[in-house]
Amino acid sequence: MERYNPRARADQYGSRLHREHSTIVANIVPWASIMLGSILPLFVITAAIPWMPPLGYLTMIAWRIVRPGLLPMWAGFPLGLFDDLFSGQPLGSGILLFSLTLIAFEVIEARFPWRSFAQDWFTTGLCIIVYILFAMIVSGAKITGTLLFVMVPQIVLAILLFPLLARFISHLDRFRLVRWRSVR
Amino acid sequence: MAPPASRRSSYSKRAQLSVFTGYVVAGIGAVLGAILLILSIWRPDLPGNLRASANDVTTPATSAAAEVRTGSKGFLESVQGYLRAGAQNAELKREMELARIRLAEADAVRLENRRLRALMNLQETDSAPVAVTRMVGSTSSSARRFGYIGAGSSDGVTIGMPVRTARGVVGRVLEVGLSNSRILLITDSQSVLPIRLSDERRNIVAFASGNGDGRLRVRLINLGINPLEPGDLFVTSGAGGYYQPSVAVALVEEVIDDGAIARVVSDPAASDFVAVMPIFQPEAVRAARTADDQRLGEDEGNSPDNPAGEVPAEPAPMPDGAE
Numbered sequence: 001m002e003r004y005n006p007r008a009r010a011d012q013y014g015s016r017l018h019r020e021h022s023t024i025v026a027n028i029v030p031w032a033s034i035m036l037g038s039i040l041p042l043f044v045i046t047a048a049i050p051w052m053p054p055l056g057y058l059t060m061i062a063w064r065i066v067r068p069g070l071l072p073m074w075a076g077f078p079l080g081l082f083d084d085l086f087s088g089q090p091l092g093s094g095i096l097l098f099s100l101t102l103i104a105f106e107v108i109e110a111r112f113p114w115r116s117f118a119q120d121w122f123t124t125g126l127c128i129i130v131y132i133l134f135a136m137i138v139s140g141a142k143i144t145g146t147l148l149f150v151m152v153p154q155i156v157l158a159i160l161l162f163p164l165l166a167r168f169i170s171h172l173d174r175f176r177l178v179r180w181r182s183v184r
Numbered sequence: 185m186a187p188p189a190s191r192r193s194s195y196s197k198r199a200q201l202s203v204f205t206g207y208v209v210a211g212i213g214a215v216l217g218a219i220l221l222i223l224s225i226w227r228p229d230l231p232g233n234l235r236a237s238a239n240d241v242t243t244p245a246t247s248a249a250a251e252v253r254t255g256s257k258g259f260l261e262s263v264q265g266y267l268r269a270g271a272q273n274a275e276l277k278r279e280m281e282l283a284r285i286r287l288a289e290a291d292a293v294r295l296e297n298r299r300l301r302a303l304m305n306l307q308e309t310d311s312a313p314v315a316v317t318r319m320v321g322s323t324s325s326s327a328r329r330f331g332y333i334g335a336g337s338s339d340g341v342t343i344g345m346p347v348r349t350a351r352g353v354v355g356r357v358l359e360v361g362l363s364n365s366r367i368l369l370i371t372d373s374q375s376v377l378p379i380r381l382s383d384e385r386r387n388i389v390a391f392a393s394g395n396g397d398g399r400l401r402v403r404l405i406n407l408g409i410n411p412l413e414p415g416d417l418f419v420t421s422g423a424g425g426y427y428q429p430s431v432a433v434a435l436v437e438e439v440i441d442d443g444a445i446a447r448v449v450s451d452p453a454a455s456d457f458v459a460v461m462p463i464f465q466p467e468a469v470r471a472a473r474t475a476d477d478q479r480l481g482e483d484e485g486n487s488p489d490n491p492a493g494e495v496p497a498e499p500a501p502m503p504d505g506a507e
Contacts, residue, residue, distance in 0.1 A: 041323070045253075046324045047354075047398060047448070047452045047453055048453075049398055051324070072206065073207065074210050087326050088328050092218065095216065098217075099211075106210075139328045140328065140374060141328050146395055147327065
């Protein structure tokens with residue numbers, strides 16, 4: 001017997017028969033993943049050097065690149081505030097840096113609408129360097145040659161981690177828009 | 185990737201306005217952030233409560249993770265132990281015999297010490313820990329070195345209390361939440377810890393602060409020919425009144441012009457339990473703080489991030505229990 005292709009009514013998020021996106025999941029996943037990224041470095045105990053990449057910040061940039069317009073431009077304020085509660089930075093440094101980053105990405109996007117991932121990675125790399133160095137300056141730590149030297153592994157790790165994280169976030173974006181069974 | 189068509193600004197007045205509003209709102213957010221940042225650099229103790237209660241929420245998760253972490257570490261260590269059991273056994277027996285002898289000697293010294301103290305009418309200082317808990321987290325992505333422990337004001341922890349492991353000093357309590365506290369690790373560059381050489385005969389006092397790379401920068405108080413040698417052990421001196429004297433702090437690794445670079449004896453990442461100790465001499469701490477307030481003309485000495493408030497510029501006279 002002739003049959004329809006079973007995928008005929010499906011899109012990349014699953015079958016469309018009796019299935020719909022969940023508004024709740026679609027809206028919560030980006031915010032929740034960024035906040036989780038802010039908390040995760042807390043679990044690592046290191047008394048020696050800060051080597052953990054700023055995961056909350058990186059996750060926010062990854063979402064911004066995967067889905068422009070998903071995070072409103074003011075998202076830097078709440079996300080930065082949340083990050084400040086756990087990062088050990090003085091309150092306000094995250095708010096300022098997260099907000100400025102979102103504004104910068106908006107400007108870059110208006111100026112260069114067509115970009116490849118390599119260009120996005122380059123932009124992100126610059127943002128990471130500025131973020132980590134600025135955060136170090138305002139943190140109140142005594143800035144010495146040694147401190148600058150030990151920040152290098154963190155910067156390198158964060159830049160190298162970003163493509164992987166962006167990949168992970170694009171998978172998370174697929175999950176965000178998965179069609180769940182709904183019968184009406 | 186090009187932005188979706190709906191996000192390009194158009195000739196529509198309304199679309200242009202909404203883009204403009206987005207910039208304005210985000211700009212206001214950034215400015216608010218800058219103001220908060222300046223405020224919290226100026227008065228570091230202001231947002232403390234907010235942060236402490238936020239960390240109270242995460243403490244169950246972080247302490248569970250700490251349990252798993254120490255558990256798995258113990259498992260790895262026992263596997264390693266099996267691999268080199270024989271040689272280690274023989275070596276441990278030798279060390280044990282030596283340690284018994286040293287213990288007997290130490291007993292004699294302790295007796296003599298007690299007798300001398302009785303002669304001088306000094307009181308034994310109480311050193312029972314306020315709380316024994318786990319190290320549950322640290323700020324692993326910030327340039328500052330803060331740690332979090334799983335005990336807070338409900339366990340009687342207050343700001344300023346020293347925190348130690350079985351091996352030595354870890355840091356000092358900065359902020360207290362209900363069930364967690366933030367501690368300033370001794371490896372932080374803003375931490376200042378009064379120390380002296382464990383060898384009493386050489387009588388060398390110094391300050392230790394974080395070097396930025398996980399080691400301590402030891403600054404001698406009496407300048408002159410640097411008497412330090414690699415391998416020297418520094419212990420707390422008890423000056424300033426916060427720390428019990430004679431708790432191990434660091435081993436000299438590298439001798440430099442005006443002091444040394446020293447390796448911390450107790451790495452908080454390697455220890456499973458930490459003890460919060462009572463402040464050694466609360467009166468001395470209060471006295472130092474008041475003097476500081478008068479000198480500065482404001483209460484900056486109370487701010488927990490300000491190490492100038494915790495150690496007077498001149499080395500304080502040795503507290504009673506130090507020698």
